[in-house]
Amino acid sequence: MARxxxxxxxVVSTIGAWFFGFLIFFPxxxxxxxxxxxxxxxxxxPPSFLFxxxxxxxxxxxxxxxxxLHHAVNSIIIAGxxxxxALLIAIPAAWSMAFSPTKRTKDILLWMLSxxxxxxxxxxxxxxxxxxxxxxxxxxxxxxxxxxxxNLPIVIWMLFTYFKEIPRDILEAARMDGATIGRELVYVLxxxxxxxxxxxxxxxxxxxxxEAFWTLNLSTSSAAPLTVFIASYSSPEGLFWAKLSAASTLxxxxxxxxxxxxxxxxxxxxxxxxxx
Amino acid sequence: MGQITLQDVQKSFGPVHIIKxxxxxxxxxxxxxxxxxxxxxKTTLLRLIAGLEDVSGGKILIDGKNxxxxxxxxxxxxxxxxxxxxxPHMSVRGNIGxxxxxxxxxxxxxxxxxxxxxxxLNLTPYLDRKPRxxxxxxxxxxxxxxxxxxxxxAFLFDEPLSNLDAALRVQMxxxxxxxxxxxxTTAIYVTHDQVEAMTMADKIVVLNGGKIxxxxxxxxxxxxxxxxxxxxxxGSPKMNFVTGELAKQQGATTIGVRxxxxxxxxxxxxxxQGTIAVAEHLGSDTFLYxxxxxxxxxTARYIGELSxxxxxxxxxxxxxxxxxxxxxxxxxxxx
Numbered sequence: 001m002a003r004x005x006x007x008x009x010x011v012v013s014t015i016g017a018w019f020f021g022f023l024i025f026f027p028x029x030x031x032x033x034x035x036x037x038x039x040x041x042x043x044x045x046p047p048s049f050l051f052x053x054x055x056x057x058x059x060x061x062x063x064x065x066x067x068x069l070h071h072a073v074n075s076i077i078i079a080g081x082x083x084x085x086a087l088l089i090a091i092p093a094a095w096s097m098a099f100s101p102t103k104r105t106k107d108i109l110l111w112m113l114s115x116x117x118x119x120x121x122x123x124x125x126x127x128x129x130x131x132x133x134x135x136x137x138x139x140x141x142x143x144x145x146x147x148x149x150x151n152l153p154i155v156i157w158m159l160f161t162y163f164k165e166i167p168r169d170i171l172e173a174a175r176m177d178g179a180t181i182g183r184e185l186v187y188v189l190x191x192x193x194x195x196x197x198x199x200x201x202x203x204x205x206x207x208x209x210x211e212a213f214w215t216l217n218l219s220t221s222s223a224a225p226l227t228v229f230i231a232s233y234s235s236p237e238g239l240f241w242a243k244l245s246a247a248s249t250l251x252x253x254x255x256x257x258x259x260x261x262x263x264x265x266x267x268x269x270x271x272x273x274x275x276x
Numbered sequence: 277m278g279q280i281t282l283q284d285v286q287k288s289f290g291p292v293h294i295i296k297x298x299x300x301x302x303x304x305x306x307x308x309x310x311x312x313x314x315x316x317x318k319t320t321l322l323r324l325i326a327g328l329e330d331v332s333g334g335k336i337l338i339d340g341k342n343x344x345x346x347x348x349x350x351x352x353x354x355x356x357x358x359x360x361x362x363x364p365h366m367s368v369r370g371n372i373g374x375x376x377x378x379x380x381x382x383x384x385x386x387x388x389x390x391x392x393x394x395x396x397l398n399l400t401p402y403l404d405r406k407p408r409x410x411x412x413x414x415x416x417x418x419x420x421x422x423x424x425x426x427x428x429x430a431f432l433f434d435e436p437l438s439n440l441d442a443a444l445r446v447q448m449x450x451x452x453x454x455x456x457x458x459x460x461t462t463a464i465y466v467t468h469d470q471v472e473a474m475t476m477a478d479k480i481v482v483l484n485g486g487k488i489x490x491x492x493x494x495x496x497x498x499x500x501x502x503x504x505x506x507x508x509x510x511g512s513p514k515m516n517f518v519t520g521e522l523a524k525q526q527g528a529t530t531i532g533v534r535x536x537x538x539x540x541x542x543x544x545x546x547x548x549q550g551t552i553a554v555a556e557h558l559g560s561d562t563f564l565y566x567x568x569x570x571x572x573x574x575t576a577r578y579i580g581e582l583s584x585x586x587x588x589x590x591x592x593x594x595x596x597x598x599x600x601x602x603x604x605x606x607x608x609x610x611x
Contacts, residue, residue, distance in 0.1 A: 169361035172328050177375035177422070178349035187374070191365045 028252070035059070035245035042241035058246035066229060068250055075225035076254075077140050078215070079208035082147035083201055089148075090155040091197075097156075098163035099171070109160065112153040120150070120213050131218055140223045143215055147208045155204055162196025198265045202258070209255045226251035277339050278429035278462030279304045280325065285334035287320055294320045296486040297334065302430075302464060302479075307456050310466045311473040312483035312509070318466045319434055321483070325464065326355050326432050338429060349378075354423035355432040358439065360415045362407040362422075368394070369403045372421045379426075393425040396455070413444050420452070430462035437472065449476060470510055474498070482506050504606040507532050513563065513575045515600070518548075522571070528601035528609050535577035537598035540564065542584070544591030550574065552588045557581060566590060 033049070034042045041052045062068065097105045127146070128137075136142030166189065174188045190197075212227040219228060230251050233244040280302040287295040294317045302308050310318040323329045325336060327348035335342050343351050354375070362371050369390055376386045394400045397417045407415055416436060423431050436452070437445045453476050456463045467473055473480050474494045482489045482497065482505070490502040494510075501507035507515050515532045523531045541547065550568030562582040566574045576592050584590065601609040 167359060167361065169357045169359045170363060172348075173355070173357060173361040173422075174363075174374070175328070175348050176326065176353070176355045177426075178378040179374075183378060188363055192363075 028256075031245045032249050034242055035249045037242050039240060039242045042245070058242045059250070062233075062243055062246045062250065066232060066247075068229065071224060071226045071229040071251075072254065074140060074219075074223055075209060075227075075251075078143045078147060078223075078225050079205050081140070081144040082151065082208045083204045085144065085148045086152050086155045086204060087197075087201060090152060090159050090200075094156050094159035094163050098160055098166075099168070109157060112156060116150075116153050124217060128217065136218075138219045138221065138223045142218060143223055143225070146214045146218065147211055150211070150214065151204050151207055154207070155200055158200045158203070159196065162193060162200070165196075166192050195265060198262070202262055202265065206255055206259065277304055279337075279339050280430060280462065280464070281335075281337040281340075282321075282325075283335040283337065285321070285324060285336060286332045287317075287324055287329065288332045294486050295324070298488050300481060300488065300491060302462060304462055305460045306478045307453070307463045307465065307476060308479050308481060309473040309477035310464065310481045310483055311468065311470055312489075314468055316483040317486040318468075318481075318483045322355075322432055322434055322464060322466050326353055327351050328355075352429040353432055354426050354428040355434065356416075356419045356423050356436045358435040360407075360419045360439075362415060362418055364407055367404050367406055368399060368410070368418050368421075371407065371418055372399075372425050375422065375426045389425050390421075393421045396424070397421050412440055413448060416440065416448060420455070424455070424459065424461075428461065430464060431456070433463065433465040435466055435468070438467075438469075452476070470512065474510070480510075482509060484509075500608070501532075501600065502608055504530060504532070504602050507600055507602070507608075513577065516574045518571050520570070523601075526599065526601055529604045530602040530606070532600040532602065533594040533598060535563070535575040536579070537595045538574070538576040539593040539595065540576050540578055540582065540584070541591045541593060543589055544593070547591040547593035548574065549589065549591045552584060552586050552590060555585050555588075564590065566592060568592070 035058055036054050036056065037048075037052050038055060038057075041048060097109065131137045131142055134142075136145070170188065170192070171184060174184045179187065209225075210227070212231075215225050215227045216231055219225070230244065230247050233240055233247050280300075282298050282300040285295060285298045286293070298321060310321060312318050320329065324331050327343070327346065331344050334344075336344055338351060338353075363374065366374065369387075372393055373386045373390045376389060381389075390403070391400070394403055397420060399414070399417055399421060402410060402414060402418075407418065410418065416439075419436070433452070437448050440448060449472060452465075465472075465476060477494055479491065479493055480497055481491050484505050490497060490506045492500075497506060497510045501510060501515075504517070508517070511534055513535050515534050516538070517530050517532050519530050523529055539547075548568050548571055550566040550571070552564050553567045553573070554565040556563040556565075559581060560579070562578040562580070562584070564576045564578070564582075564584060566576060568574045574592060576590075603609050
């Protein structure tokens, strides 16, 4: 009896999990499907799910009208650059806070996080004016800079929690074993921190890749990443659902692939420390 | 060689004085145990010797050389941590050999030494496993292997057995003692367990509130405790203390008698009389907890079985030569 109940429970929870998984994935699926429809079918009511006239003409139009590659390269540079710089600043910061904390460490961490509580639009005008006077508008450097600063609190916070999980005893054991700070870093700390570093990097890449507020407001063409490329399809001439979907699919494809291949790392990193 | 001398070593964290001036001489090749209640500063003292904490004052001499400004690795000591502190991403081989690798030894020499250490500790079949694939006792042995492979001047043990279950603890206790005798290396061992201290040590340091209360061999501490604290801390069950008129007759403020030095008499007329509150029969021993009225609760130990039960009246006769006398400030009165 007990065995039956267990099997039943497994079946029910499996179905439930698939259902919710599908529910969460559905918008992406719908977007991909819409990108293969004609403009007319894209907003037809009732909507057709699979049985429509499949076409790739949207992708052709999108590629013709705007330069996907140019925007993609901008996205890679901006997301990659801001992640790299954020990590360079955050690793030593989180390190010192985790391994030689002071009385104010908790306050500093909270203060850093508090900067994320303000809606970015609150500082749009001053930032815009600063960027204008420094000639940073529509420049990759300007976007790298703002996204790096925007995500820095989260990066530091995440790394801090990972580093805190590394037992002090192990570092002291390495010191007793004669490791200098440099060798301690290379042989003991880094290998132990890799899952945390990887998931922080990945999360930051995704956040920077999808960031729309600052990229839309501070860039127009030469530095414009994929977010601007998508936005250009909701234009004054009207909404082109199918083309918008094609553009969006192209925009999220690289990060989706990256996420797919690193999902094991990502899940491990996000649940790091939950169970000992 | 591994002679360690402490001269007025002090440590404070901010305004809190953890170690209030410790003087100590650890002879080469001896096994010294630091024992005391939690918070007494025994682990801090060990970490000061290791160099993991900086002293606030005083000198630490290793083979006559002051090492207070020498980094931990250069002091030639190795340490076994309570949590084992193994490198989780390295195999047993990598863990044991890490110190040698840091010292820049050649690969075959490292391998040779690691294998010799593993053989001593029965770890040879596990050399290529990761720490997470080992049991608690095996992990502890790897931690010890990491310590012995460097042939240090002294081993420092920080409560290494407290994470093991009771049976394994006794076994490892014997193994560690035997290994230390075999290698002849100086060892300093921290524990809060007075049985570990009594069984393993050549000499015991009893610490309390950041002060060394007494330093001596286990039997010295048992037979001639320097003060009330040591008298109460060493020995199980605890020594009985009696104050008041009875103590005054002996020329002391407090007198102490160990439970095993009380002769138990049924319905006796002399001695200290009372009623048994609890009787524990272990077969090998009988422990009686006796309510002795104005004297308070007294504990008596009888070797073997004694058929007395709760509610029985007994009288307890202290062996005159085994009465410890303490003055008003708690120090032992001799002579």
